Amino acid sequence: MTTIKDIARVAGVSVTTVSRALNGYHDVNEQTRQKIVRVAKDLNYSPNTLARGLVLNKSKTIGLLVSGLNRQSAKDHFTFEVLSGINECVSEQDYDLVLFNTNTSKQREKTYSQLCRERRVDGVILSGIKTDDPYLHEVVASSIPCILIDIPIQSDSVGYVTTDNVLGAKQAVEHLMQLGHRNIAMVNGHGQAFVSQHRLDGFKQGLAAGGRPYNPDWVVNGFFDEDIARVEAERLLTRYPEITAVFCASDLMALGVLKAANNLGIVVPKRLSVVGYDDILLASYASPPLTTIAQDKFQLGYEAAKLLIRMLEGQDNSRAVLLETELITRQSTTGNHV
Amino acid sequence: MTTIKDIARVAGVSVTTVSRALNGYHDVNEQTRQKIVRVAKDLNYSPNTLARGLVLNKSKTIGLLVSGLNRQSAKDHFTFEVLSGINECVSEQDYDLVLFNTNTSKQREKTYSQLCRERRVDGVILSGIKTDDPYLHEVVASSIPCILIDIPIQSDSVGYVTTDNVLGAKQAVEHLMQLGHRNIAMVNGHGQAFVSQHRLDGFKQGLAAGGRPYNPDWVVNGFFDEDIARVEAERLLTRYPEITAVFCASDLMALGVLKAANNLGIVVPKRLSVVGYDDILLASYASPPLTTIAQDKFQLGYEAAKLLIRMLEGQDNSRAVLLETELITRQSTTGNHV
DNA sequence: CTGAAAGCGCTAACAC
DNA sequence: GTGTTAGCGCTTTCAG
Numbered sequence A, B: 001m002t003t004i005k006d007i008a009r010v011a012g013v014s015v016t017t018v019s020r021a022l023n024g025y026h027d028v029n030e031q032t033r034q035k036i037v038r039v040a041k042d043l044n045y046s047p048n049t050l051a052r053g054l055v056l057n058k059s060k061t062i063g064l065l066v067s068g069l070n071r072q073s074a075k076d077h078f079t080f081e082v083l084s085g086i087n088e089c090v091s092e093q094d095y096d097l098v099l100f101n102t103n104t105s106k107q108r109e110k111t112y113s114q115l116c117r118e119r120r121v122d123g124v125i126l127s128g129i130k131t132d133d134p135y136l137h138e139v140v141a142s143s144i145p146c147i148l149i150d151i152p153i154q155s156d157s158v159g160y161v162t163t164d165n166v167l168g169a170k171q172a173v174e175h176l177m178q179l180g181h182r183n184i185a186m187v188n189g190h191g192q193a194f195v196s197q198h199r200l201d202g203f204k205q206g207l208a209a210g211g212r213p214y215n216p217d218w219v220v221n222g223f224f225d226e227d228i229a230r231v232e233a234e235r236l237l238t239r240y241p242e243i244t245a246v247f248c249a250s251d252l253m254a255l256g257v258l259k260a261a262n263n264l265g266i267v268v269p270k271r272l273s274v275v276g277y278d279d280i281l282l283a284s285y286a287s288p289p290l291t292t293i294a295q296d297k298f299q300l301g302y303e304a305a306k307l308l309i310r311m312l313e314g315q316d317n318s319r320a321v322l323l324e325t326e327l328i329t330r331q332s333t334t335g336n337h338v
Numbered sequence C: 001c002t003g004a005a006a007g008c009g010c011t012a013a014c015a016c
Numbered sequence D: 001g002t003g004t005t006a007g008c009g010c011t012t013t014c015a016g
Helices: A004-011 A015-022 A030-042 A049-056 A078-092 A112-119 A134-141 A165-178 A194-209 A226-239 A251-263 A281-285 A297-312 B004-011 B015-022 B030-042 B049-056 B078-092 B112-119 B134-141 B165-178 B194-209 B226-239 B251-264 B281-285 B297-312
Strands: A061-066 A096-099 A123-127 A146-149 A158-163 A184-188 A219-221 A245-248 A273-278 A291-294 A320-323 A326-328 B061-066 B096-099 B123-127 B146-149 B158-163 B184-188 B219-221 B245-248 B273-278 B291-295 B320-323 B325-328
Touching: A004 A015, A004 A030, A015 A030, A049 B049, A061 A078, A061 A112, A061 A297, A078 A096, A078 A123, A078 A297, A078 B078, A112 A134, A123 A134, A123 A297, A146 A297, A158 A165, A158 A297, A165 A184, A165 A194, A165 A245, A165 A273, A165 A291, A165 A326, A184 A194, A184 A226, A184 A251, A194 A219, A219 A226, A226 A245, A226 A251, A245 A251, A251 A273, A251 A281, A281 B281, A297 A320, B004 B015, B004 B030, B015 B030, B061 B078, B061 B112, B061 B297, B078 B096, B078 B123, B078 B297, B112 B134, B123 B134, B123 B297, B146 B297, B158 B165, B158 B297, B165 B184, B165 B194, B165 B245, B165 B273, B165 B291, B165 B325, B184 B194, B184 B226, B184 B251, B194 B219, B219 B226, B226 B245, B226 B251, B245 B251, B251 B273, B251 B281, B297 B320
Parallel strands: A061 A096, A061 A123, A123 A146, A146 A158, A158 A320, A184 A219, A184 A245, A245 A273, A273 A291, B061 B096, B061 B123, B123 B146, B146 B158, B158 B320, B184 B219, B184 B245, B245 B273, B273 B291
Antiparallel strands: A096 B096, A291 A326, B291 B325
16 A cells, blocks of 8 residues: 655655645646656555544545434435435535444444544534434534534534425415315324424415414324324324315325225225325325425435535535425325315 | 543543553553543543544445436435445444445546545445446455445455346246246346346246247347336337237336336236336336336345455455345236237 | 654554 | 553645
């Protein structure tokens, strides 16, 4: 493994000069610079980022702390697409990504900042953590630059990127109302997700805008799980047959609702309209294909990385990005002809 | 940022002792050990892996070189599930993963070994690269421990994990033959993928076992792309109406064939049986749901990481793992009643 | 324009 | 058991 020392020896200069030449400083004689570059190539040199990181105290590395990188959540494409977006941006900017090992099963209960300090990452992106996750407090307390996905917290070192969940949910309700639906239920995620809180807000706003009262009995939590959503929906639809439309805080849960309806012999969309959220791949393949509020998951990741790198490089702009949502109308919603 | 030096000062010992105590050596007085541990905790110490890596010349980090982490391949869950599997195993073993930035668009045309040496990864996992990828030669030439996914190359420092693609393809053909199909076509990937070569072999073997001749005209390449597969299948089915069944080297391409059939007014499975490969999520949601050869993508990743770590830790066992496939019968295949 | 020397945080001989 | 010392590969003052 060749080092700058080797290069220095062969080129007949000092390591200092080698370092400067290779790092593109301009106070090096063009002759010597070229010679050094050539020798470096001849010797098949590649810099040791560990050594460099040690002295510079930064690593050109971004840490990634995500839930949803496991067998269970394979169905939910969300994390993957976010990751792709992050990867894309990070690649362009010549950083590398390290996926933190946040295995909780073992005894190694490392704190957030321990994790970051150990690996000397320059910054972190967090996705899929709950609002009551202990990491979250640490993030805010710590001074490590960090971008949260879908958690609207902001500070000197913390920014976030999310979609306009309030507006998205509102769009969904408005769509249903325009179709003539008056009795609209909601299958939400859970209280420990900001997106759920926001989507519920949007749901309420939508109802209010249409002059309909908000009925808490018609809102259940599906915990972003297809099967829980199915069970909850079965109960809901059985108990309140007057419901003609359901807005779900995720497509996966909407799939569960579709199943519930099917089990109960309720035809979608004829007797029940269903709107999802996310526009996951499955949405368009469901039967019937799902009307949904699309969010650009790839972009979510891309913007997160972009924002973080901006912070790291000191281009101090905003600390928050809000992406738009889009209503995708498919066949799971139709006019209500009661 | 506290260092062992700080701890040494506060605890009134030397850095050596601190280092030894913290690394669990047994030649440290229990009294001092406890004191050091306490001080370390008080000072909120976390080790600098960069410094440690520099001197130990290893990083407890595994590099990941994958294609398929981008917007385009989102539909193909493959990479994601493999990644999840890798992540799972790596977490258990207390390694971290770094996703290499292999952006080709920029001028930074780094070689494989440069990439690895720079980041000082202990080993690498490669997935989704073609047989003619220049990286591949380098991998074999280099001495960096490496596991290839779906590329059966083996050497002192190189191992691989793959599924039994020959057998898998054979299973598919046998299934179709048992249903009475005699005129079976194949939509393969492309020649630069080992899996394609193997699946073609299995296809031929299956035909031979059933006493059917192999007709090269009935094999086309869909390049693992839904749309290319659709176009190719349309041409194939139009030209050779005697074909009653198609075996596809990926589910995505099978989806394309389903579309082709639909466009041509050929009813699946009544007039045409279709078998896919992979068992991606979409397979069960397609209409009709796709009969396919399932491979455990998560396990593929998991085993790759396991094998690599075994190599790294010098537990020298085999260098190759072969996973089994399983025929999943759904509604895209049925008996042939010509 | 170039070099000598110090030091980033850590580990590992090698004394004592 | 514990401390001294050297050094991993690199960057960066500070002199010349």
